[in-house]
Amino acid sequence: MPHYIYLVRHGEQQDAEHGMPDGPLSARGKRQAHLIADRLSGVPFTGAWHSPLQRAAATAEIIAERLPSLTSEPSPLLFDCIPSGKAPEMPAAYAPFFGAVTEAEIEAGHAQMDDAMTEFLQARPGERHDLLITHNFVIAWFVREVLGAPDWRWISINQANCGLTVLQQKPGRPWTLVTHNDLGHLPVELRTGLPDPLMF
Numbered sequence: 001m002p003h004y005i006y007l008v009r010h011g012e013q014q015d016a017e018h019g020m021p022d023g024p025l026s027a028r029g030k031r032q033a034h035l036i037a038d039r040l041s042g043v044p045f046t047g048a049w050h051s052p053l054q055r056a057a058a059t060a061e062i063i064a065e066r067l068p069s070l071t072s073e074p075s076p077l078l079f080d081c082i083p084s085g086k087a088p089e090m091p092a093a094y095a096p097f098f099g100a101v102t103e104a105e106i107e108a109g110h111a112q113m114d115d116a117m118t119e120f121l122q123a124r125p126g127e128r129h130d131l132l133i134t135h136n137f138v139i140a141w142f143v144r145e146v147l148g149a150p151d152w153r154w155i156s157i158n159q160a161n162c163g164l165t166v167l168q169q170k171p172g173r174p175w176t177l178v179t180h181n182d183l184g185h186l187p188v189e190l191r192t193g194l195p196d197p198l199m200f
């Protein structure tokens with residue numbers, strides 16, 4: 001019986017461009033959340049968890065309104081974090097990102113991601129459809145993990161607000177990536193949150 005994990009980045013946060021560390025969703029963020037909720041409305045979810053940060057909790061709330069049988073629980077394993085630090089093989093172009101990041105933040109982020117992989121990627125009996133509403137770097141770490149890519153590669157993997165990434169594991173097989181950052185449910189003007197604007 002397959003186990004699916006649906007990874008959704010939260011909707012656009014109000015005033016994120018002004019450096020606010022957390023906050024409610026913007027009007028666009030709310031529309032994104034309604035559209036991902038519609039997109040997922042046919043999935044027989046077995047569980048849902050969200051990052052306790054406000055932008056993720058607000059996204060989870062909108063999704064739960066559309067899918068009343070779904071109860072999303074806050075999980076500290078899904079907090080935004082820095083999953084790993086600089087590595088010798090990492091291209092130098094990424095080094096400036098780590099300028100203001102402390103070793104303690106990296107250690108905490110790495111430990112959090114270890115625990116998240118143990119918790120959410122564990123084999124469970126029966127068919128499962130689990131929804132995780134979380135942050136860009138956390139989703140990147142899941143993708144890196146299932147592809148067996150080096151730790152540092154999370155920094156090169158990005159997801160848009162309310163983009164949909166799906167992982168699947170069938171018994172006796174490794175986790176696979178079914179789809180990454182699928183934006184089919186979002187009109188072009190709602191495809192926000194990527195480092196470079198999309199031309200399509």
Ligand SMILES: O=C(O)[C@@H](CO)OP(=O)(O)O
Nearest residue numbers: 009080134135136137138
């Ligand atoms: O700050 C960011 O770019 C990412 C990092 O994970 O966070 P969020 O998905 O919360 O916007």
